[in-house]
Amino acid sequence: MDLHSLYPGIADLKRRAQRRIPHFVWEYLDSGTGVEATLRRNRVGLDRLGFAPSILHGPIECDTQVEFLGRTYPMPVGVAPIGMAGLIWPDAEGLLARAAAAARLPFTLSNVAAQSPEDVAPHLGNDAWFQLYPPKDPDIRRDLLDRVGQAGFSTLVLTADVPVASRRERQTRSGLTNPPKLTPKLLAQIAQRPAWAMAMARNGPPRMRTLDRYTDNSSNLPPTAHVGYLLRTSPDMEYVHWLRDAWDGPLIVKGVMRPEDAEPLKQAGVDALWVSNHGGRQFDGAPAGIDVLPTIRAATDLPLIFDSGVEGGLDILRARAAGADFVMLGRGFMYALAALGAAGPAHVIDILRQDLKANMGQLGARTLEEIPPILTLD
Ligand code: FNR
Numbered sequence: 252m253d254l255h256s257l258y259p260g261i262a263d264l265k266r267r268a269q270r271r272i273p274h275f276v277w278e279y280l281d282s283g284t285g286v287e288a289t290l291r292r293n294r295v296g297l298d299r300l301g302f303a304p305s306i307l308h309g310p311i312e313c314d315t316q317v318e319f320l321g322r323t324y325p326m327p328v329g330v331a332p333i334g335m336a337g338l339i340w341p342d343a344e345g346l347l348a349r350a351a352a353a354a355r356l357p358f359t360l361s362n363v364a365a366q367s368p369e370d371v372a373p374h375l376g377n378d379a380w381f382q383l384y385p386p387k388d389p390d391i392r393r394d395l396l397d398r399v400g401q402a403g404f405s406t407l408v409l410t411a412d413v414p415v416a417s418r419r420e421r422q423t424r425s426g427l428t429n430p431p432k433l434t435p436k437l438l439a440q441i442a443q444r445p446a447w448a449m450a451m452a453r454n455g456p457p458r459m460r461t462l463d464r465y466t467d468n469s470s471n472l473p474p475t476a477h478v479g480y481l482l483r484t485s486p487d488m489e490y491v492h493w494l495r496d497a498w499d500g501p502l503i504v505k506g507v508m509r510p511e512d513a514e515p516l517k518q519a520g521v522d523a524l525w526v527s528n529h530g531g532r533q534f535d536g537a538p539a540g541i542d543v544l545p546t547i548r549a550a551t552d553l554p555l556i557f558d559s560g561v562e563g564g565l566d567i568l569r570a571r572a573a574g575a576d577f578v579m580l581g582r583g584f585m586y587a588l589a590a591l592g593a594a595g596p597a598h599v600i601d602i603l604r605q606d607l608k609a610n611m612g613q614l615g616a617r618t619l620e621e622i623p624p625i626l627t628l629d
Contacts, residue, residue, distance in 0.1 A: 254598045258590065261562045261583045261602060268589035272339065272447050273440040275425040280339050280585050282421035285535025293531055293560030296539025300569045301628045305615030313611040314618050315604065319577045320406070320501050320523060320554060322378065327567060327619065328603055329357035330596075331527075331558050331581035332382035332408065334479065337365025337457035338431070340588040340595075341450040345374050347584060350596030352376025359408060359579070362395070363479040365457035368402035380406040382505065383494075384413060387484040391465050396497055407498045408525065412506025414485040417533045430458075450592075488515060495520040503556065506533075508543050510550035523554040523576075530559050530581050541573055548574025564606025568614070572625035 258264050269277050283290030315326040330351050336343035344366035351358035357378040360371055368381065381404040386392045399407070426436040441448050451457075459479055466482075484490070495502055504516050505525035513524060526544050528537040540559035548555060557575035561567065567578045580599070587595030616622050 254591070254594065255601070255605075258598065259602070260606075261586060261599065264583075264586040264590040264595065264599070267591075268586040271444060272589045273437070273444045275422070275427040275431075275437055275440055276339055276447070276589075278421045278425035279335075279427055280582060280589070282419055283531035283535065284417040284419050284533060287421075287531060287535065289528055289535050289537045289539070290531030290560075292537075292539040293528065293541070294562075296541040297560050297562075297566050297569055299628055300541065300573065300625050302568070302572070302614055302623050302626060304613045305623070308615035311612060311615060311617055313608045313616065315607050315611070317577070317619055324357070324378075324577075325355055326604060326607060327571065327575075327577045328600070329378075329380075329556075329577065329579045330359055330584050331579040332359040332361035332364070332380075332410070333581055333585055334361045334363035335365050335457060335459065336361070336585065336588075337454070339585050340447075340592065341454035341457075342366075343585070343588050344371050346588060346593050347596050348374040348376075348379070350600065351378070353597065354600045356600065357406070357579075360404070362461050363459045365460060367460040367463070368399050368404060370460060372402040375403045377405070379404045380408055380503070382408040382410055384410055384479060384483040385486045385490055385494075386465075386482050388465075388482070389493075391482065392493075393497065394465075395461070400500075404500075406501040406503065407494065408503045408505050409486065409491065409494060410505045411486055412508070412527065412529050412533050419532065447589075488519060491516065491519045491521065505556075507547060508537060508540070510543075510546045513547055513551035513553060517551060517553050521553070523556060524551065525556040525558070525579075526575065527556075527558045527579075541570065544570065544573040544575060564603055564608070565610045567603065567607055568610055568619075568622055569625065571619055572622050 317324050317327040330347050344364050348358045348371045357380050359380040359382050361382050362384055381399040501522040503523045503525050504521050505527055507524045507526050526540055526547055528540045554576045556577045557570040558579040561578055561580050570578045583599055584596055587599040
């Protein structure tokens with residue numbers, strides 16, 4: 252039976268993912284922070300938006316192609332950065348990079364991923380983006396940017412919405428610590444997921460390999476430290492200016508939620524803004540990403556990327572109609588990897604392509620430029 256019959260939507264992959272990975276890994280992937288009100292708001296906000304369907308437009312072919320930052324993409328979709336993706340599924344970063352390259356879509360590697368820029372370099376296409384939790388030390392910054400450029404990454408993404416760590420209570424309840432410690436509680440959860448355990452055993456325990464060379468010889472780091480947090484700082488505008496000078500390619504700032512942040516970032520030479528509430532993982536009092544998108548669109552002519560809650564083609568159309576040029580998914584790709592392993596990312600891309608076309612057909616839209624105005628449905 253083909254994958255579309257078994258898993259026609261991302262919700263089907265999500266259900267299977269939960270059955271295939273240990274509970275603490277599931278909680279790491281799926282949770283938000285607090286009581287998860289922001290996580291729910293992301294979904295509710297998207298569902299509240301819609302369009303009046305079109306009739307009597309005759310047969311149409313729908314073309315999902317877009318231009319973004321000087322490149323042409325077959326659809327406005329890419330892979331958001333996922334820290335420690337290799338904990339969720341072994342070789343997640345390599346599998347995502349390959350699937351995105353094959354589909355000619357952007358792939359973003361997190362600097363706290365389980366693979367380094369050098370590890371994924373052989374798998375990258377022409378649209379590899381690197382996401383930075385900003386290192387404090389200027390020498391580390393320079394070295395990292397050199398490595399990223401040499402590995403073939405074209406675009407730098409500065410994540411600005413983690414000024415402090417969030418609490419993610421669900422993760423704590425599951426027994427997950429920072430860094431992960433193999434307690435009897437975690438081992439019992441792993442024992443219930445043999446496919447994941449076997450694959451992990453083959454690949455070895457995941458760690459933040461990009462940061463290895465900055466921590467290996469560092470005697471001043473406690474052995475229990477979460478290296479990702481120890482090396483990073485909370486960036487300010489000066490940091491953005493520094494990065495703009497140091498990086499030749501496109502620079503994107505991720506985590507923008509206020510319209511008034513747009514103009515200073517444009518003045519600093521940033522090429523695009525990534526509107527996101529981090530999928531509800533950082534601040535439980537944040538509005539839905541989709542609800543602030545029109546206000547940021549009105550405040551700037553910079554290209555806008557959107558993520559937070561996207562689960563299908565209709566969500567991509569909603570985001571486009573609300574002001575986004577491009578849309579990224581975080582969890583969707585990871586549910587697919589956990590559910591289907593290597594076949595997962597390409598299947599999600601296929602789901603999104605089919606769903607996008609099916610919904611464009613309902614709207615009589617031959618291209619993404621022809622999407623009608625968005626409606627608030629309640
Ligand atoms: C993330 N996200 C994230 N963002 C980032 O800039 N750097 C990172 O290392 C991570 N790590 C990470 C891990 C996990 C498990 C998740 C689920 C998310 C946030 C991510 O890039 C994106 O903003 C959200 O996932 C988008 O929301 P959806 O698509 O998951 O609803």
